Amino acid sequence: MTSPIPPGTGSADAPAPYAVPRDVPLWSIFLTFLFIGAISFGGGVVAYLRSSLVLQKRWLDEEHFLSALGIAQALPGLNATNMSIIVGDRLRGVAGAIVAFAGMTLPGGTMVLVLGVLYAANAHNPYVNAALVGVGAAAVGMLSAVTLQIGRRQLGEIVNVTIIVVTVLMVSFLHISLVWVLLTVGPVAVFLFRPKKGDAPVERGPGGVS
Amino acid sequence: MNENLSVFAVFSLLSVLAVGGGAAVLPETKELVVGSYHWLSDDQFRDIYGLGQVVPGPNMLMVIVIGYHVTGFTGALLAFLGFFLPAGAISWAASRVWDHFEGSPWRRSLQQGLAPLVVGLMAAGTISIARTAIDGTLTILIAIGVFAGVYFMKKVNPAILVLGGGLVGLVLLSGTGAGMPPG
Numbered sequence: 451m452t453s454p455i456p457p458g459t460g461s462a463d464a465p466a467p468y469a470v471p472r473d474v475p476l477w478s479i480f481l482t483f484l485f486i487g488a489i490s491f492g493g494g495v496v497a498y499l500r501s502s503l504v505l506q507k508r509w510l511d512e513e514h515f516l517s518a519l520g521i522a523q524a525l526p527g528l529n530a531t532n533m534s535i536i537v538g539d540r541l542r543g544v545a546g547a548i549v550a551f552a553g554m555t556l557p558g559g560t561m562v563l564v565l566g567v568l569y570a571a572n573a574h575n576p577y578v579n580a581a582l583v584g585v586g587a588a589a590v591g592m593l594s595a596v597t598l599q600i601g602r603r604q605l606g607e608i609v610n611v612t613i614i615v616v617t618v619l620m621v622s623f624l625h626i627s628l629v630w631v632l633l634t635v636g637p638v639a640v641f642l643f644r645p646k647k648g649d650a651p652v653e654r655g656p657g658g659v660s
Numbered sequence: 661m662n663e664n665l666s667v668f669a670v671f672s673l674l675s676v677l678a679v680g681g682g683a684a685v686l687p688e689t690k691e692l693v694v695g696s697y698h699w700l701s702d703d704q705f706r707d708i709y710g711l712g713q714v715v716p717g718p719n720m721l722m723v724i725v726i727g728y729h730v731t732g733f734t735g736a737l738l739a740f741l742g743f744f745l746p747a748g749a750i751s752w753a754a755s756r757v758w759d760h761f762e763g764s765p766w767r768r769s770l771q772q773g774l775a776p777l778v779v780g781l782m783a784a785g786t787i788s789i790a791r792t793a794i795d796g797t798l799t800i801l802i803a804i805g806v807f808a809g810v811y812f813m814k815k816v817n818p819a820i821l822v823l824g825g826g827l828v829g830l831v832l833l834s835g836t837g838a839g840m841p842p843g
Contacts, residue, residue, distance in 0.1 A: 487717045495718065521758050523778075524770055526678045527747025528718045535748050536755040547752055555744065558717025559724055563736055565711045566725030573704075576834050583838045584802055584829020585710035586793035588822040591806030592713065593683060593786040598811065601779035610776040617780025621687050622787045628677050628688035632777075636679075639773035645765030 474509060474541045476549050482507060483534050483553030495530035499537075509541060530554055613639050666697065667727050667735045671742030674723075678747055680778030682720035686785030689723075699730045706792045713822045795838075802828055 482502060490498040496519065504515050518540070522532035531554055538550025572578045604610035617635055620626045670692050678685040686709075693699050700708065708729075712722030720743065727739025761767050794800060802825045809821045829838070 490716050517758075518755065520767075520771060521755050522751065523680070524774060525747070525751050525754055526676045527744070527751055528678065528682050528720055530718045531744055531748060532751040535751050539752055539755060544752075547748075551744070551748060555717060555721060555740075558715045558721045559740065561715040562711055562721045563724050563728065565715065566708065566722075566728050566736075569707065569711060569725070570729065577830060579707075580832075580834035580836070580838050581826040581830040582707040582710050583793075583795075583799065583833055585713060585822055585826040586706040586789065587799035587802035587829070588806040588825025589710055589713045590786060590790045590793050590799075591803035591808075591825070592810050592818050592822060593782070593789060594803070595807045595810035597683070597779060597782040597786055600782065601776075604776050604779060610779075613773075613776035614780040614783065617777055618783050618787070621781065621784035625691070627691075628685065628781075631781075632677065632679060635777055635780075636774070639777050640766075640769050641773070643769045643772040645769055 474546075476542060476545055479538055479541055479546050480549040480553045483538070483550045484556060485553075487530075487554040488557035490530070496533075499530070499533055503537060510537065514540075609642055613642075663731050664734055664738055667730050668738040668742040670697065671723055671727070671739045672746050675743050675746040676750070678720075678743075680774065680781055682718060683785040684778055684781035685720075687781075687788040690788050693726055700726065702792045704729070706789060709789055710822075710826075714819055714826070716819070798828075798832060 486495070486498045486502055500515060503509050504512055510518070518533060518536045519529070521536060522529045525532060531551055534550040534554040535547045538546035538548070540546075541550075569578065569582075601614065604614065613635065617631060620631050620635070621628065674685050674689055674692070677688060690705055694702055694705050708722050708725045709719075711725055712719035715721065721740075723739045723743045724736045727735035727737070729735070731738075790803075794803060806818075806821045806825055809816055810818050
């Protein structure tokens, strides 16, 4: 399993490797992620992260961003919080990871707790309930749209469609526990996409969902 | 078992199962919270999921509200820590060893294989919420309207569409007793 392109080496005329900034202050990491955490509505966190970290702050180049995103997606946890931890860690180690995570979750966490306390106190208010029925229905529309946006690229391939259908059947209709779904479908799916002899050299960055 | 301990245990389990993000672990969250532990009713789960949609940041921050419903502010904190610490620690550790596997062809296999699994889990999450949220013509129309808005008008902030759905519900449903707990 040797890499055809050892990381960190480039030919002499290639642009200088993007140096990870060493002197990013912790408060700056915290405020940046606090801002992303406060404005990212509706599951579009990845787009906000890219625009802020790669384009505005220039803390990461595109390649490192995609590699961090690949890790965040392949592992358990939410993309947004995994990304904040990975990027914070690359900038300032454990302390950076902690402040980035805190910034990302503080605005939404505080707001949802306030709403939750108000909701608990108004559980029998007909106006609150009517509004929440509308919000719930709207959430279904949003979830289907996001699922289709992410899954659209996979609908052309029979292997992908089969994995999607089997997963939905197991979870939604046979009510099999997620542990067993991950332990059975996961390895089979990875095996179906196993490396084949004569594959082109591995490209960097995720080939999966975005 | 102590309720606080259960809250922490349930959300820690969900944390390590959340491969592919929040929507992927949604059906299992509902199964455990509503089905196994009876912490919430179907309707409460739908409502709390809705609250998660209208705040910024990851919408699975709604686990805080679930914890609050079980044991108050302690439960809120434990649900938050349970849901975010284990996965966070795994990501942190993995990002430090990941570069080791740079160029391994299995890395791409992992990403390609998990992608359709995650889409399947997201679809299952949608079905799980739809089973309680879709009830009658008006909710179907709201869902279709928001779907079209999110799918075709990428510039529009999805939270505004979700709040719009709430407004429609408030205006057209508040006389009907929709969403009220039985009894």
